[in-house]
Amino acid sequence: MQDADRREPKPLPLQSHGHPARDRRGFARVPTEIACKVRRDARTVFSPGRTVNLSPSGAAVTITGPRRARVGERIAIAFEQPHCAITRAAHMITATVVRAEPVDPSGGDDQSQRLGLAFDTPQFGLGALGHPAAA
Secondary structure, eight states: OOHHHHOOOOOOOBOTTSSBOOOOOSSOOEEEEOEEEEEOSTTSOOEEEEEEEEETTEEEEEEEOSSOOOTTOEEEEEEOBTTBOSOOGGGOEEEEEEEEEESSTTSSOTTEEEEEEEESSOOTTGGGGSEEOOO
16 A cells, blocks of 8 residues: 555544534635725714625625624625716615624724625625726
């Protein structure tokens, strides 16, 4: 038997509850840059942002604003559309924050935050709004 045949398979990373980690995304994320606006609740003004990546089931976005988002928080997001300058409620996509982390972990920029969002319903065709993200 050759050495390659005797190697043990590498174990999968474990989640906090002891089961192998799985990617829970329904669709692959594509690096895409689109300007967006995030509304945290009905009384809040929009926070400006940009997508980092996008799929029909969710997005990673970087937003700027004084208030920190929390995992589990419900938000509404609108993506820049060249033919529609005003964001209307009908164009808002509702989502849940599934990840929230500072863009600058050192604390130098406490106004920017990277969010992982899971859309309530799949959003097909959003990729046509953006530009491929720089590598």
